[in-house]
Amino acid sequence: MNDSNARKVFRDLDFTASELVLVESKLEEIRVRKGDLLLSAGQSVPFQYYVVDGCMRTFFITDAGRDFTLQFAVSDWFISDYTAFFTSGISILNIECLQDATLLKLSHQSMEELYREIPAIETFFRIKMERFFGSFQKRILSDLAMSAKEKYQTFLKTYPDIEKHIKNYHLASYLGITTESLSRIRHELARA
Amino acid sequence: MNDSNARKVFRDLDFTASELVLVESKLEEIRVRKGDLLLSAGQSVPFQYYVVDGCMRTFFITDAGRDFTLQFAVSDWFISDYTAFFTSGISILNIECLQDATLLKLSHQSMEELYREIPAIETFFRIKMERFFGSFQKRILSDLAMSAKEKYQTFLKTYPDIEKHIKNYHLASYLGITTESLSRIRHELARA
DNA sequence: CGAAAATTTGACATGACTCAACTGGAGTGG
DNA sequence: CCACTCCAGTTGAGTCATGTCAAATTTTCG
Numbered sequence: 001m002n003d004s005n006a007r008k009v010f011r012d013l014d015f016t017a018s019e020l021v022l023v024e025s026k027l028e029e030i031r032v033r034k035g036d037l038l039l040s041a042g043q044s045v046p047f048q049y050y051v052v053d054g055c056m057r058t059f060f061i062t063d064a065g066r067d068f069t070l071q072f073a074v075s076d077w078f079i080s081d082y083t084a085f086f087t088s089g090i091s092i093l094n095i096e097c098l099q100d101a102t103l104l105k106l107s108h109q110s111m112e113e114l115y116r117e118i119p120a121i122e123t124f125f126r127i128k129m130e131r132f133f134g135s136f137q138k139r140i141l142s143d144l145a146m147s148a149k150e151k152y153q154t155f156l157k158t159y160p161d162i163e164k165h166i167k168n169y170h171l172a173s174y175l176g177i178t179t180e181s182l183s184r185i186r187h188e189l190a191r192a
Numbered sequence: 193m194n195d196s197n198a199r200k201v202f203r204d205l206d207f208t209a210s211e212l213v214l215v216e217s218k219l220e221e222i223r224v225r226k227g228d229l230l231l232s233a234g235q236s237v238p239f240q241y242y243v244v245d246g247c248m249r250t251f252f253i254t255d256a257g258r259d260f261t262l263q264f265a266v267s268d269w270f271i272s273d274y275t276a277f278f279t280s281g282i283s284i285l286n287i288e289c290l291q292d293a294t295l296l297k298l299s300h301q302s303m304e305e306l307y308r309e310i311p312a313i314e315t316f317f318r319i320k321m322e323r324f325f326g327s328f329q330k331r332i333l334s335d336l337a338m339s340a341k342e343k344y345q346t347f348l349k350t351y352p353d354i355e356k357h358i359k360n361y362h363l364a365s366y367l368g369i370t371t372e373s374l375s376r377i378r379h380e381l382a383r384a
Numbered sequence: 385c386g387a388a389a390a391t392t393t394g395a396c397a398t399g400a401c402t403c404a405a406c407t408g409g410a411g412t413g414g
Numbered sequence: 415c416c417a418c419t420c421c422a423g424t425t426g427a428g429t430c431a432t433g434t435c436a437a438a439t440t441t442t443c444g
Contacts, residue, residue, distance in 0.1 A: 060333050068336040070329065083326035086319075092333075119311060126318045127278075133321060134275035136328040137262065141252050141284075143335040144260040144368040148432070168391070176336040181432055183392050340400070360423070373400055375424050 005029060005104055009050045011076075013120055022117060026110035032056075032097040039081060039095040044088070047105050048080035049073075054101020055165035058093045059173065069174035072098075072162045078128065099165050148177045149185050197221060197296055201242045203268075205312055214309060218302035224248075224289040231273060231287040236280070239297050240272035241265075246293020247357035250285045251365065261366035264290075264354050270320065291357050340369045341377050 006015060006023035015023060032038055032054070039045060041061065049056070056073045058081060070093060073079035081093040085108060115122040142151055152175060156163055163171070172182040198207060198215035207215060224230055224246070231237060233253065241248070248265045250273060262285060265271035273285040277300060307314040334343055344367060348355060355363070364374040 060337065062337045066337065068333060070332060082322070083329050086322040086326065115315075119314075122311075122314060122318065123307075126314065126321065129318065129321045129325060130274070130278040133325055133328065134278065136325065136332060137275050140262060140328060140331055140335065141260065143332065145252065145254045145258065167389095178433060179391070180393085180434085184432090187392080370401060371423070372402085372425085376400090379424075 008052060008076075009104055009106075010121065010124055013124060015118070019118055023114065023121075026106060026114060028105040030103050030105055031101070032103060033100050034097055036097040037094060038097065038103075039091055039093070041092050041094055043091050045081045045084040045091045046107050046109070048078055048082070048085055048108075048111075049095075050104040050106065051075055051077050051079060052102040052104060054097065054103075055099035055162070056095060056097055056101055056103075057166075057170060057174075058095050060093055067173050068176060069170055072159070072166060072170075072174070074162055074165060078132075082132075098167075098170065143176065148175060148181055149189070151175050152182065152185050153189075200244065200268075201296055201298075202313065202316055205316060207310070211310055215306065215313075218298060218306060220297040222295050222297055223293070224295065225292050226289055228289040229286060230289065230295075231283055231285070233283050233286055235283050237273045237276040237283045238299050238301070240270055240274070240277055240300075240303075241287075242296040242298065243267055243269050243271060244294040244296060246289065246295075247291035247354070248287060248289055248293055248295075249358075249362060249366075250287050252285055259365050260368060261362055264351070264358060264362075264366070266354055266357060270324075274324075290359075290362065335368065340367060340373055341381070343367050344374065344377055345381075 005027045006020055009027065010023065027050075029052075038049070038056070051073045053075045056079050058070045058073075058079060060068045060070060062068070071079060079095060081091040081095070083089065084091040084093070088108070111121075111125070115125075142154055146154065152171075155171065155175065168182055168186075169179045172179045175182065177185075197219045198212055201219065202215065219242075221244075230241070230248070243265045245267045248271050250262045250265075250271060252260045252262060254260070263271060271287060273283040273287070275281065276283040276285075280300070303313075303317070307317075334346055338346065344363075347363065347367065360374055360378075361371045364371045367374065369377075
């Protein structure tokens with residue numbers, strides 16, 4: 001199991017034997033349990049995490065104490081506070097485990113080394129970023145243009161696999177509405 | 193003027209003479225006038241654009257005909273429908289000129305060629321993407337967590353240079369509110 | 385089974401929207 | 415130089431979606 005971590009993360013890439021050893025050496029497998037906080041706001045963020053299985057989320061807490069989910073991550077997703085990770089800055093996000101998870105931890109420094117040794121990895125991450133970017137763009141547009149009900153329906157359609165892993169209040173915090181509102185939306189949709 | 197386009201776009205990079213020639217050959221300078229549509233939804237998006245000067249915006253039109261601005265771009269910004277650009281898909285965004293502009297046009301294919309010939313350019317764009325990504329992340333969080341008034345104030349603080357170039361109704365469409373609401377917010381803030 | 389957590393429901397408050405009318409400039413042409 | 419028009423912005427009245435707070439109900443899990 002452990003000897004194929006590199007192939008899990010970099011699913012589409014072919015490595016030579018020596019490259020494989022190098023990549024493996026950069027990936028650290030960790031396990032976290034439901035409720036664990038992997039990162040708290042205010043810390044530096046030297047790592048990103050590849051989710052082997054389980055479910056994680058990043059969230060933001062306002063001064064007023066409201067909790068907003070930026071992102072969920074299930075199997076084969078990456079998660080981090082990327083703004084802080086990329087800029088070597090301080091996190092504003094928290095990372096929480098929602099379902100017991102196995103993660104592969106990859107440091108910023110390791111990534112720079114991998115970029116140097118294996119240029120295909122820089123391309124790999126550039127393309128990941130591009131996709132991620134696209135999903136953020138869609139998110140912004142739907143936050144702007146859609147009602148809460150439409151956002152909920154879009155979420156269910158787009159991420160049917162995620163819904164199973166999360167509580168309604170996490171989904172509400174992702175949609176930017178209260179649990180009460182989500183409950184009413186669900187009630188209304190159930191009638192139809 | 194024209195012979196330093198490459199240095200404008202790739203501000204921090206040092207090119208050899210031959211690299212400079214290559215990069216220049218990939219950049220096409222174009223001029224657009226206020227009101228011009230550079231891209232309409234439903235088209236393929238083979239280009240991204242570097243803004244030398246002037247002001248552009250990308251916007252999205254819903255089925256109901258509402259208009260939402262995703263992004264403004266002034267001097268030294270890039271603009272495109274990146275989701276379509278990266279995936280070679282069909283645009284959902286429109287690109288409009290808000291103030292007469294000079295742009296440098298760069299095709300997807302040219303970028304792939306540049307990545308191959310000059311790896312530093314791949315790194316350059318990866319880092320651009322990372323920054324862009326960070327700004328999108330902030331946008332999502334503020335859309336979720338802030339009232340219209342707070343979003344307006346944050347915009348003014350974050351992009352004081354952009355406000356000068358745009359109409360209030362463009363700003364409203366960026367904030368996801370109506371011009372009437374923006375007007376009332378401005379009125380309220382003016383009193384204080 | 386029982387306690388804690390999650391969800392639902394009800395009553396009411398509020399921020400933002402809609403529609404319609406009005407104001408104030410910036411051109412434009414007689 | 416005035417009258418006209420167009421466009422951007424403002425204002426007002428009424429409506430609607432979502433929030434708040436409190437309580438009831440259901441689900442989860444030790």
